[in-house]
Amino acid sequence: MLVALVALVAVVVAVVVAVVAAAALPALPALRHRLARPVLRRAAGRCRRRLELRGTEVRLSQERRLRRLLPAGTARGSEVFRERHPLGQSCPGGAPGGQVPPLHPWALLRSCWGTDPPLQGSLLYLDALHAAFPRALAPRRTALLSWAPGHPRAPAGWPLPTLYCTPVEAGTLPSRAAALRVQLLLALQERALHVLEAGLASELHDALAALHAGWPELAQDLALGRLSPQPGLPEAVRGRLQALLVPSAARAAELRAECARGPEGIVQRLWPQLEVVVVGTAHGAEQLYCDALRRADCRGLPLYCPFYRAAGALLGVNLWPEEPAPRFLLCPDWAFYEFLPCPAKEEPQTVLLDELWEGREYGLVLTAQPGEYRCRAGEVLRVAGFHKQCPVVEPVRRESQALSVRGESIPEDRFCQSLCRAVGMWPGARLVDYVCVESALLGTSSGAGAPHYEVFVELRGLRDLSEGQRYKLDQCLQEDFPIYKSFRFKGSIGPLRLHLVGAGAFARLREALGTPLPMPRVLREEKLLQLIQSTVIS
Known part of the structure; x- marks a missing residue:
């Protein structure tokens, strides 16, 4: 001592x-x-x-x-805390990395x-x-x-x-x-x-x-x-x-x-x-x-990639710089963590940091700031392993970036997989970037058809797309998501519309976001939609 x-x-x-x-x-x-x-x-x-x-x-x-x-003076213990505070709404957002602290x-x-x-x-x-x-x-x-x-x-x-x-x-x-x-x-x-x-x-x-x-x-x-x-x-x-x-x-x-x-x-x-x-x-x-x-x-x-942040809070650190896939050790001193097992149940019950199972996916619930209790971070993590008793996690997807026009909910990561599979069927094409829009954001400009997705892509090696090539993405989604296929068959979801944008369109879109945030994959603002529409070349 x-x-x-x-x-x-x-x-x-x-x-x-x-x-x-x-x-x-x-x-x-x-x-x-x-x-x-x-x-x-x-x-x-x-x-x-x-x-x-x-x-x-x-x-x-x-x-x-x-x-x-x-x-001070609050009853102690995680069990009492969870009984007294119901699960909250989404956490307040934040940019990845704060201002430079005074040294x-x-x-x-x-x-x-x-x-x-x-x-x-x-x-x-x-x-x-x-x-x-x-x-x-x-x-x-x-x-x-x-x-x-x-x-x-x-x-x-x-x-x-x-x-x-x-x-x-x-x-x-x-x-x-x-x-x-x-x-x-x-x-x-x-x-x-x-x-x-x-x-x-x-x-x-x-x-x-x-x-x-x-x-x-x-x-x-x-x-x-x-x-x-x-x-x-x-x-x-x-x-x-x-x-x-x-x-x-x-x-x-x-x-x-x-x-x-x-x-x-x-x-x-x-x-x-x-x-x-x-x-x-x-x-x-x-x-x-x-x-x-x-x-x-x-x-x-x-x-x-050294850090894992969610909802503006620093939560984890990557201690393995030479490994190709980033994995993050959740630090028990940095926040109070709870997890909702995926897929979600009707009456969700959270589990704690020492109750996770390797290989499973969980929705993250955070208490990282005084007064902001049990906030849903909107992040899904996969437990890749453990370092002593601390879980080592891989971020999987953001729940806010799921596509849904009829409650079908296509997750961000799986939509990207379907899109990459479709691009692989277009000879010479390589995906540079993409963004999605639900037709409700387009208003009357989307036409009188059924609700649908509109996808804007930037490609290399291909300057135009045939109608057959455009249909490949809708076909891949139907193969990968049976619920989407069912809605398409019934006509309650219309065919996906695919647009090709010019080089540099997404760099301008990221500048228009105004803050250094990870790229949104589903646009929710009309001004951003109008910007990407103005760059369409095919």
Whole structure:
């Protein structure tokens, strides 16, 4: 006990000294990095050990977390809590990743014994990243592609800001396209990157699409050390960011040569020392972009998604950076979890974190904030295994993204499977992106027919679709969903209508969303519907 206390005091003193010294040396980022990194790694090691301990006493950890979330004087215990509070409605939403928290000595001191999920999560991320990729924590060797208009979004390694070569201001521009282009240009300037990080897989996907479409202009900017004017980039901001560029004809020539060779493996070829690509959200709706990145641009590189968030709360961490499929350890100190077994029963009874079965699917119910009790997160998880007593989960689908015009409810993940199967029947076609609309949103413009789905797709390798090809998707849905087939046979659901949109349509749609959220697969707003309709080419 005495040894542990002495070790804790040593960590506390080291944290104070390092952070105070770093704050006093704003002109010496390399020294700040050398002081802060070992201290943060020690704090991260302590977080990991505490997580391992909590994993052996999950029920006790959950009861402690619940007591901290309830008002003082409230009757204790999860059984009483569930009796007194009925299952709530949907959780309030939130963007993946909050604003950059203030970094000061007391925040790091709390990390030695506190349970603040964002700080704990980032420390665990730094620990896992360094263990798998020892060079990943080098100063200014991580580039960030992330858009959050008006205010910065916390990157994965925010407690160690000297990791990043990308200025915070570049990600807060009013235009998503401008922000990603500026960040891409600054990343291209740094040939010796070890980590490429994006807030969402779709942000990396769109930045690389901009690279393929505009590499001659980017190469010219690199050669001249210039940041070209563009919509959404205020002139004053452009001047400040341009001061970070240094003319490099050699780097520009390298960019031209590599881009001329095509997209396959372009990320590794442009940054030869790159070890890993980190994406803040890569599952669910973002999985389509991850698959595309692995096939072409990021071929040969691991894609690491470190965090699982739902309803704006950080819930889990991925401790296995080198595994291809992201799996998340639900941390018992970060929220009080309940689960509804799937398929749902008429009188649902929740089970707790230590009552899950491997291989089964559950709907997530959260108590993550004081006063917000037993909220349905709208997420379905599959239990992939256990780490000690803690479940390791894979997100499966979002319940809000199910298609239903007659109560048939086609889930997001299974619709995507049917769509990919149909696209596989179109010679030469590859699915880039898609979105769905229920005909009720179209109003009178949907015609006088029965309720139906309308699907908007972006394809590569195919510029038009025949009526026979369009029907393939409806046919696949009928084969995969007997209830849908029954409604189609009765005529109570009309035939699906498929539209082909032009290149870049979905990047503009994501900008119109206004916030950095995972791609919605079912549109619910008329303005977004009108935007995607305006891009239809067939």
